[in-house]
Amino acid sequence: MLSKFHTVYEGGEAEIIEKKSRFIATVLPVTCEEEALEFIESMKKKYWNATHNCYAYVIGERFETQRCSDDGEPQGTAGKPMLDVLLGEEIHNTAVVVTRYFGGTLLGTGGLVRAYSGAVKAGLEASKIITKNWGIKLEIQTDYTGLGKIQYILGQRGITVLDSVYAENVMLIALIPEEMNQEVIAEITEGTNGQAKMTQKESCYFGTVDGEMKVFDTE
Template sequence: MGTKIVYEGGEGELIEKKSRFIATVKPVDSEDEALEFIAGLKKKYWNATHNCFAFVIGERQEIQRCSDDGEPQGTAGRPMLDVLLGEDVHNVAVVVTRYFGGTLLGTGGLVRAYSRSVQEGLKQSIIIEKTKGSRITIRTDYNGVGKLQYLLGQRGIPIIDSQYTDVVKLQLLVEEEKITELKEAVTEATSGKAGWEEEKNLSFAFIEKEPVIF
């Protein structure tokens, strides 16, 4: 299983009983980075009624913080944090800026508005699943290509690059847990003739089928 992260942040907006809620989402790798982002937005929206925030950092979401920024306790920061945890995203900070519209929303209304704002912000962001694995290059002769394409197709492993010269080179990104079985299948399918190069300990993701390597 991969780790869900925000690859590119976004901004979502919500109007609730004339109150305006603006959710700004940003990927962050440390608590300092999160706090700097929050401080920057408080400066940008200095005239807002509230700038509430939540962030989660770490592979196991070890660092979790949130703030109601003057809203009734438990009506903003915690519901915002709960959305991030519920979506299982890592290394992300969100600030929801509120401009008060003159009508009180009540505690239930506030919880819903802040939660929905974060969901809107996440919808406008690019969220990807980062997977640990290897970049593998398989070398084969032309006779082996069809077998390998079939074998990879069966396992849902995309070919990210291919070169056809006197030999054929296929480049793949493979999740850690699939590598051993794949290597055995390739050896069997090509009677041990295929070459195998492996670049280990990478993280990768696919954005609209395009590979991104970290």
């Protein structure tokens, strides 16, 4: 698993005008090629009277699936530039369709590349992009004597506590970024003189959305 990657959490739409041609970019998060193809077909139906509906999508942690289409534009002037924006911004699991309504003036090869690239960038700016981090849920059991030290260690590293149970002892579920895991365990062990008991639970992706921590299914 990648330790972190960027992806679209919520798709958006943006429009740019180049020499009276309209370029409408629609962005959507996707998890598989079937979803991407369904999205592309839906955009073709929505904009059935458009001159072109060009697309690009990337799927997989290492961009294992990459597809694009010029949809009738001169070869290499639409789909590939769109794909290059997604790859350049390192945006994973995302599809984008750029719909063009011809305005009567030819843009030339360079103009088309700039227009389609610019539309995708505008579409991404209109979308909600997040960073997903790979982490481990760590169950920590401690007595009240060690609680303060544990809270201090977690707080210093900005680690989120997902759950806590206060009874005779205290049980915390902390979400530890993978790269910090062993270091945090060692620090808690030292800080509590080995009294805290820790158990590694399931791994997951997590990220911040509108200031709130969210845990995601494994992808």
